[in-house]
Amino acid sequence: MGRVSGFKRLVFDVAKKNRLFRIAGRHARDAVYRAKMVIDEPFAGIDDRLVYFQTFSGRSYSDSPKALYEYMLNAPEYAGYRFVWSFKEPERFSGLLENGRTEIVRFRSKADNRALRRAKYWISNYRMLDYQHPRKDQIYVQCWHGTPLKRLGYDIAESDNAMNSLSEIKEKYRTDAKKFRWLLSPSPFATEKFTTAWNLRETGQEYKILETGYPRNDRLAKAGAEESSAMKDKLGVAGRKVILYAPTWRDNQHVSGEGYTYKTEVDFDRLRSELGGEYVILFRAHYLVANSFDFARYEGFVVDVSSYPDINDLYIASDILVTDYSSVFFDWAILGRPVIFYMYDLEEYANGMRGFYLSTDDLPGPVVRDEDALIREIRAADGRKADEAYKNFVRTYDPYEDGESSRRVLERILER
Numbered sequence: 529m530g531r532v533s534g535f536k537r538l539v540f541d542v543a544k545k546n547r548l549f550r551i552a553g554r555h556a557r558d559a560v561y562r563a564k565m566v567i568d569e570p571f572a573g574i575d576d577r578l579v580y581f582q583t584f585s586g587r588s589y590s591d592s593p594k595a596l597y598e599y600m601l602n603a604p605e606y607a608g609y610r611f612v613w614s615f616k617e618p619e620r621f622s623g624l625l626e627n628g629r630t631e632i633v634r635f636r637s638k639a640d641n642r643a644l645r646r647a648k649y650w651i652s653n654y655r656m657l658d659y660q661h662p663r664k665d666q667i668y669v670q671c672w673h674g675t676p677l678k679r680l681g682y683d684i685a686e687s688d689n690a691m692n693s694l695s696e697i698k699e700k701y702r703t704d705a706k707k708f709r710w711l712l713s714p715s716p717f718a719t720e721k722f723t724t725a726w727n728l729r730e731t732g733q734e735y736k737i738l739e740t741g742y743p744r745n746d747r748l749a750k751a752g753a754e755e756s757s758a759m760k761d762k763l764g765v766a767g768r769k770v771i772l773y774a775p776t777w778r779d780n781q782h783v784s785g786e787g788y789t790y791k792t793e794v795d796f797d798r799l800r801s802e803l804g805g806e807y808v809i810l811f812r813a814h815y816l817v818a819n820s821f822d823f824a825r826y827e828g829f830v831v832d833v834s835s836y837p838d839i840n841d842l843y844i845a846s847d848i849l850v851t852d853y854s855s856v857f858f859d860w861a862i863l864g865r866p867v868i869f870y871m872y873d874l875e876e877y878a879n880g881m882r883g884f885y886l887s888t889d890d891l892p893g894p895v896v897r898d899e900d901a902l903i904r905e906i907r908a909a910d911g912r913k914a915d916e917a918y919k920n921f922v923r924t925y926d927p928y929e930d931g932e933s934s935r936r937v938l939e940r941i942l943e944r
Contacts, residue, residue, distance in 0.1 A: 558659035565641040565659070572645035574665050576943075577609045580647035584654050584673070586616040586635030589624070590838040591653040592671035592712065592937075595743035599934040601627060606938075612643040649941070655704045662707060669941050670708040671743070674855035675718045675925055678776075679883045681725035701726050705733055710941055713739045714858075714933075715925050721885055740936040741928030744840065748862045749931040751844045759845035765808045765831070771906065772846035774812040774839075775870075776854035793872050795899055800829045802903050810842055848909050850902070853877055853884075857892065861922050862929050866909035867893035870902050892921040 579600070581593040597613075600606040609629070615621050616635045624630045633639040636657075644650065644660060650668040662668045679685075681701035684694060705711075705726040713719040719739050728734045760766045773794070799809070811823065813834040823830040833842055839856070843849075849860045849867040857867050869891055871877070878884055888895050896902045914922075928936075 558657075564638075565645060568638045568641040569645040572642065574648050574663065575610075575646050576648045578612065578643075578647040579609055579649040579651060580612045580614065580643050582614045582635075582650075582652045582654075582656075585657070586614050588837045589613065589615070589621050590744075590840075591673055592743040593651045593653055594838065595746055595934050596651055596671075596937060599743070599746075599938065601629070612647060614640050614643065648943075655700060656707060658700075658703065660707075662709075667709045667941065667943070668707050669937075670704065670711045672712060672722070675714055675858035676721050676725070677855050677858075677884055677886055678853055679725075679885060680721070682727045683721070683725050683883075683885075685883060698727070702731075705731065705736075708736060711737050712742065712937060713737050714742045714745070714929070715739070715927055717885075717925055738937065738940055739928070740940065741926075741930070741933035742859070743934040743937055745859055745862055745926070745929045746931045746934050747840050748843060748859060749929045751863065756844050759841050762841070763810070763831070763833075763845050765810070765845065768808040769806055769848070769910065770846040771803075771807055771809045771848045771850055772812060772842050773809050773850045774854050774856050775852045794870075796823070796826050796830055798899060799903070800826060803906065804829050807906070810846060812836070812839065812842060848906060850906070858925050861892055861918070862926050864914040864918070864922070866912045867891075868902065868905045868909065869893055869895045871895055872897055890921075892918045 579597075581597050583589065583591045583593050597611060600609055600611070611627075611630045613621065613624055613630065613632050614635045615632060618632045618634050621632060624632060631643070633643050645663075648666060650656065650662060650666065651671065652668070653671040653673040655670075656668065682698055684697060705728060711722055711726065711728075713722055716739065719737050722737060723729050723734055726733075728736065757766070760768075760770065796809075808828075809830045810833045811830055813832075823832050836842060843856075843860055843863060847865060849857060849865065850870055851857055851867065852869060852871050857869075860867055869888070871888070874888070874895075874897065894901075894905050896905055
């Protein structure tokens with residue numbers, strides 16, 4: 529985690545406490561960046577065959593943008609298209625340059641601004657930055673990044689968020705809704721929640737939702753035992769029962785100038801004593817979590833995969849998912865494998881922070897509150913098959929995940 533200067537920390541502390549100060553600061557910053565975009569490429573014409581991709585504000589090469597990119601790269605009907613990927617650390621993804629139709633730019637650089645001004649299509653799984661507004665003839669596709677368990681946007685009744693008031697959260701969603709041409713949805717359930725979270729019905733924008741399934745899940749729909757074995761080999765966990773532990777972030781755990789942090793509430797010493805040798809844990813922190821984790825003392829039992837680019841690899845390699853309030857279980861369920869919900873702070877999270885769209889009774893696995901129950905359920909999950917309740921969950925929340933979502937999305941969004 530990078531160090532923050534005393535002055536910057538002071539600014540963050542003032543912004544955290546003063547809503548008007550942070551709003552004014554954002555508007556000033558965004559005005560500067562909007563001007564920079566025009567300065568960097570003042571007379572840019574729009575290239576109808578150029579597609580701009582970004583995931584999690586340049587953090588990774590993954591999710592539905594990756595799936596759509598690779599589909600276009602390999603489909604003959606898109607042979608005339610060229611692609612730009614934006615990354616915070618472009619050197620990590622230089623392998624993409626092996627394809628002559630692909631360019632890499634650094635996030636928030638001049639080259640990034642130029643690509644945004646020129647590309648006909650913007651494809652992202654997260655809100656574009658406040659100053660990044662598509663021009664009239666550009667098409668921004670908001671893929672989003674999961675079926676929501678936690679309330680979003682306009683659906684949050686009140687906010688204990690450390691850096692944003694409820695009105696600021698709504699403003700971000702309102703601005704995003706004005707920008708995107710399309711918002712992808714994986715199910716009728718998600719469509720309903722996205723409609724209210726982005727306030728689309730009241731603003732007459734319901735038509736923007738495309739209920740197609742998530743392109744990122746095409747791979748999960750097709751994954752088999754052979755790929756699972758290959759991924760275990762790649763991750764160095766072959767011959768073990770693999771637990772993917774993927775907790776989410778907490779709105780009330782924010783450090784000025786650094787971001788959201790997460791304190792692991794698991795006794796890994798005890799888990800290793802009870803499960804070591806037979807099991808291995810892949811630990812995956814949420815992408816918003818800024819702090820790093822030191823698992824050196826648990827070498828051979830806990831592997832930190834927080835910076836691993838594509839969570840689909842981790843899903844396919846794992847036998848059991850343990851999560852809390854992360855929406856990862858909606859995608860995981862496509863595989864039909866056991867999931868356990870370790871909700872040690874359920875009342876605080878549900879009532880004091882976000883609130884849920886689902887009851888815990890609707891979840892496709894047991895909810896546990898302490899480590900005794902967690903260990904018991906991990907052992908009980910070994911070899912467990914999806915029962916009828918689990919299959920009904922998949923039919924409700926993953927109805928379109930048939931391996932063809934990328935094709936459906938591209939047929940709708942591309943103006944050819």
